[in-house]
Amino acid sequence: MTGTGEKARRDELQVPVTGSGSLTARGLSKSFPLSRNALGRPTTHVRAVDGVDIDVTAGTTVGVVGESGSGKSTLGRLVSLLERPDSGSVVLDGQDVTRLRGKAMSALRTRLQVVFQDPFGSLDPTKSVGHAVAEPLVVHRRIRRSGMLGAAEDLLSRVGLDPGLARRYPEQLSGGQRQRVCIARALALEPWLLVADEPTSALDLSTRSEILNLLLGLQEDVGQSILLVSHDFATVQHLAHRVAVMYLGRIVEEGPTHEVVNNPLHPFTRALLSAVPVPDPVVQRTRRRIVLHGDVPNPANPPSGCRFRTRCSEVMPSCSSIDPVPAEVRPGHRVACLLHSGAGVPVPDVETPRTPT
Numbered sequence: 001m002t003g004t005g006e007k008a009r010r011d012e013l014q015v016p017v018t019g020s021g022s023l024t025a026r027g028l029s030k031s032f033p034l035s036r037n038a039l040g041r042p043t044t045h046v047r048a049v050d051g052v053d054i055d056v057t058a059g060t061t062v063g064v065v066g067e068s069g070s071g072k073s074t075l076g077r078l079v080s081l082l083e084r085p086d087s088g089s090v091v092l093d094g095q096d097v098t099r100l101r102g103k104a105m106s107a108l109r110t111r112l113q114v115v116f117q118d119p120f121g122s123l124d125p126t127k128s129v130g131h132a133v134a135e136p137l138v139v140h141r142r143i144r145r146s147g148m149l150g151a152a153e154d155l156l157s158r159v160g161l162d163p164g165l166a167r168r169y170p171e172q173l174s175g176g177q178r179q180r181v182c183i184a185r186a187l188a189l190e191p192w193l194l195v196a197d198e199p200t201s202a203l204d205l206s207t208r209s210e211i212l213n214l215l216l217g218l219q220e221d222v223g224q225s226i227l228l229v230s231h232d233f234a235t236v237q238h239l240a241h242r243v244a245v246m247y248l249g250r251i252v253e254e255g256p257t258h259e260v261v262n263n264p265l266h267p268f269t270r271a272l273l274s275a276v277p278v279p280d281p282v283v284q285r286t287r288r289r290i291v292l293h294g295d296v297p298n299p300a301n302p303p304s305g306c307r308f309r310t311r312c313s314e315v316m317p318s319c320s321s322i323d324p325v326p327a328e329v330r331p332g333h334r335v336a337c338l339l340h341s342g343a344g345v346p347v348p349d350v351e352t353p354r355t356p357t
């Protein structure tokens with residue numbers, strides 16, 4: 001395709017050629033059906049993500065941390081366009097990508113790449129490593145097939161792997177090597193934003209640090225924008241400039257990482273941080289572990305008011321009647337908790353059905 005034809009195609013799709021990687025998501029919500037009736041229509045739903053706002057400033061890393069089932073991975077899929085939200089918007093470099101369809105959506109997806117948590121299931125065992133890494137470049141007509149090997153070798157070098165691995169197959173690689181291959185593949189199309197969904201959870205401890213340092217190097221060396229999803233606060237603390245804490249589909253605290261770590265405000269954030277070990281044995285012995293009692297509520301039927309109140313040791317009577325909303329309590333530091341802010345929405349009174357006499 002000629003340069004003129006390529007430019008015309010991009011203009012037609014209204015997809016900018018270059019971008020900074022800044023992202024703004026507002027009011028994102030996503031529900032999934034839990035059960036269906038005889039006609040196949042959903043009867044009950046679970047809202048995995050409920051009215052989430054999140055920003056990724058160009059060239060920074062934002063971490064999303066929470067327990068299993070908190071909705072953090074679903075949020076990552078919404079941001080990366082793998083799932084379409086029920087409501088809300090995702091604006092990438094000034095363009096609302098949730099409004100795109102067809103070819104325009106396909107073109108924009110090249111600017112949003114994902115690194116999944118399972119490096120063993122993310123690679124086709126029948127394709128060579130070089131083919132897996134360079135195939136996106138061929139599919140999107142960046143290179144010819146004859147140039148796949150050279151492109152793959154360059155990308156493998158970029159993530160600290162021997163270029164000779166391009167001729168091998170995934171089964172011949174270790175878990176850490178496979179995850180580096182997945183990162184190389186994600187970087188092939190020079191994405192504006194990289195979504196890393198639990199990128200180290202399937203790896204051993206020594207390999208985890210290598211992958212984390214690789215992601216940190218990408219952010220520092222080339223200014224790669226990253227949305228990091230993890231259940232491990234220590235991982236997020238190591239990489240992220242800002243952190244958002246999720247609980248039952250909502251962000252309960254968000255702010256600069258150093259501020260949230262050193263001065264956590266939400267009781268759930270404090271509980272998560274109390275489980276993170278510190279290298280100083282004296283400090284570790286004197287720390288108080290905050291143990292959360294009770295089970296995680298059913299996400300299909302969350303508690304009224306504050307969703308964390310059934311497990312919170314500082315619960316107040318108003319926590320059941322007021323639904324807290326995130327409010328800024330310090331510059332750039334927001335928390336959804338009535339202990340620190342009176343911001344909230346009154347829960348509508350539900351009339352209790354009367355028993356016939």
